[in-house]
């Protein structure tokens with residue numbers, strides 16, 4: 335026994351107070367953590383079932399106007415060879431998603447105004463008229479309301495926009511405003527819901543300067559937000575970014591802020607499991623970033639500790655290599671077919687099934 339107060343019993347989401355969440359985030363006892371994993375897995379099974387929804391991802395552009403200090407495709411990174419895919423490539427990915435039985439196509443990019451309102455609307459209309467994909471998700475950054483409205487009208491169903499951290503000062507530090515435009519992701523999320531999108535948000539875990547207390551605030555915030563999806567992944571340091579360089583220096587000097595939360599697999603799983611208990615009916619991915627901190631077991635743990643979604647990458651290999659938001663050495667050279675095969679095999683080994691249909695919130 336550690337002498338510290340134990341977290342309260344689990345099972346009823348409302349029994350988890352903000353303080354209890356913080357205690358769980360600091361928990362190190364493996365036996366007690368087992369009870370957290372079991373409670374999250376039970377809640378996942380009870381509220382969203384055994385189906386794992388597969389969302390095929392296409393990374394349509396690595397241009398970005400932003401200066402996020404964590405992200406490898408930030409505007410100032412001159413080492414990135416930039417690309418935008420053609421309309422036909424997106425269509426091919428949508429067809430592949432249908433062929434593999436994925437219910438959703440996720441279209442992601444840096445915040446790239448070279449992706450015009452009209453271009454994206456045209457792509458959405460073509461996907462709608464030429465494929466049978468059930469749902470389309472966009473993740474294109476902080477676009478103006480007019481773009482969001484036009485894309486909803488053209489056929490987009492969902493939009494992903496992580497608030498990254500609820501610590502305002504930390505957020506401003508790692509996600510600087512653009513000149514004359516204050517970044518207010520909470521406002522955009524409300525706007526998305528007003529437009530009839532299913533909205534998704536999320537955070538990174540273990541950003542330098544992010545405390546356990548601040549992550550407890552994030553989870554408490556998820557509880558009060560009516561989000562359909564919540565993505566949780568570890569922060570992965572990219573050496574060509576200011577934050578990645580700060581991370582390396584801190585590791586070398588052992589210089590961490592007080593109460594720093596680690597960017598580990600374990601911490602990410604705790605956040606995932608507690609989020610499942612706080613928002614039992616949300617769609618929660620076992621993220622690619624989680625699968626990279628523990629290549630052997632990260633995705634399995636994600637699916638066993640609250641996750642019910644996987645996002646297999648469909649981006650053609652040449653572009654995927656250039657969409658380096660964090661260093662990603664595994665899977666980058668694998669084809670969409672190989673990635674699909676390994677995910678299907680993983681689901682079989684876990685006794686889970688691939689979800690049919692759109693896999694929106696509340697669909698089991």
Ligand code: SAM
Nearest residue numbers: 404405443444445473474475496569570659660
């Ligand atoms: N531009 C859009 C946006 O900002 O929402 C979508 C693309 S952005 C690359 C998608 C997500 O990648 C971000 O919300 C962030 O959480 C995550 N990300 C970026 N860099 C990362 C890093 N170094 N480690 C972990 N996650 C990262």
